Amino acid sequence: MDQIQFKRHRRLRKSAAMRAMVRETHLHAEDFIYPLFIVEGENKRNEISSMPGAFQISLDLLKDEIDEIKNLGLKAVILFGVPDEKDSCGTGAYIDEGIVQQATRLIKEQAPELLVIADTCLCEYTDHGHCGVVEEGYVQNDPSLELLVKTAVSQAEAGADIIAPSNMMDGFVAAIRKGLDEAGFLEVPIMSYAVKYSSAFYGPFREAANSAPQFGDRKTYQMDPANRLEALREAQSDMEEGADMLIVKPALSYLDIIRDVRNEFNAPVIAYNVSGEYSLIKAASINGWIDEKATAMEMLTSIKRAGADMIITYYAKDAARWLQET
Template sequence: MDQIQFRRHRRLRKTAAIRSMVRETHLRPEDFIYPLFIVEGENKKNEISSMPGVFQISLDLIKNEIDEIAALGIPAVILFGVPDEKDDCGSGAYVDHGIVQEATKVIKEHAPDMLVAADTCLCEYTDHGHCGVIKDSYVQNDESLELLVKTAVSQAKAGADIIAPSNMMDGFVAAIRKGLDEAGFHDIPIMSYAVKYSSAFYGPFREAANSTPQFGDRKTYQMDPANRLEALREAASDMEEGADMLIVKPALSYMDIIREVRNEFNAPIVAYNVSGEYSLVKAAAQNGWVDEKAIVMEMLTGMKRAGADMIITYFAKDAAKWLG
């Protein structure tokens, strides 16, 4: 052994204190954005069967939920509406008394410092479950943009701090930025779902939001999971059009894309740890197959290490407790 030359990397792994001191990536409750599903009615807290621990909640229960989230040090929520009535143009998304608009008002009045991001899409509000206007069984791009602008402006009027358009229509950031500016909301940032793949990991969300397409799929507007360079083109377009933050969705199978986008752009990057990723871990943990805490913390740390500044995750409350 005296004649073998090698480096002793294990010196920096010897104790917990040393490992902590040299740790490169840090996870904090401030990194998380917690999704909330808001339903109409009163005293409703419906657990989503495919997402244990995640609930649809009614407006009257939001304050208690926000108090818990704030107490854990989580600074932001993203709102998804689940209306009782739907139509072919998703009008519930952009009416002033819509479920997300009403929830935003309640949250901002009760907890002004809680950041509210509003998911800006039509799929939860259309009776066909697609993210835009349908003609000849095809989602129309430009006609859909008009309704998405109306949605974004109504959300900003209600007090949303961040507009988060998730529809993947061409030009959606440019249209929404123009609409917000013309309505006087120059200072409202856009957190764009810039890179959103047509993924099999969205299944549980569609139960939670009641937004499963009634025909076809979303492959004509969401991205092919096989494509990498397309992600950079999409992100570049959104930055040119006025996006302030870029979301990569999903996260776990797209760590390489998070890193590519991080390397290419200086804007804040958001990883969306989606419903299917959540449900897989929960199911395995409930069967005793994995250590849930260890798996979740490793997974979220990996997203930060890949380049995410923030993480939208259903694990936010659990992770914040573990970090505390």
């Protein structure tokens, strides 16, 4: 052994205290954004069958949910509406008494310090399930922008702190920024779904939000999972159009994209740890195949290590609770 020269890296792994001291990536409760699915009606807390532990919640039960979120140290929620009535142009997305607008006002009255992020899209509100205006079986870009601007302004008027457009129409950031500014909301930032892939990992979300497309798919406006350079082009366009923050969605299969975006742009990067990624861990843990806490925390750590400043995740409450315990 005297003749062998090598590094003793294990010196810094010898004990839990030593490992904690040299740990490079840390998770905090304020890193997480918790998604909420708001439904109409009363006394509804519907567990989503493909997302155990995640629920659709009616407005009257929102107070207890917000109290729990605050007590866990979470600082932000993102709202998705699940309306009873839908139509071809997604009217429920932008009316004053829309389900997200009502929820926003309730949350801001109860917890004004909690950041409310409004998902700005039409798919939950259209009877065809697509994210824009459909003509002759094709989602039209420019007519969709007009409705998305109306939606963003309506959400800001209700008190949303951040607008998060997720529709992937060309020019959506520029249109929404102009609409918000003209309506007097110059200080409301845009958290753009800049890099959103057409992913199979969205399946459970479509049950949660009742937003599955009634024909075709979303591949003409969401990105091809095989493309990497396209992500940088999309993010660059959104930054030039006025985005304040950039979302990469999904997260776990796109850690390389998160790192690319983090390296390229001087703006906060948010990773969306999507429903399918959550459900994979849930299903495996329910079957006793993996340790849920250890696996979920490793996943979230990998997302932050890849470069995400914040993580939208259905594990937000669990992760915050686990952090409190340790």
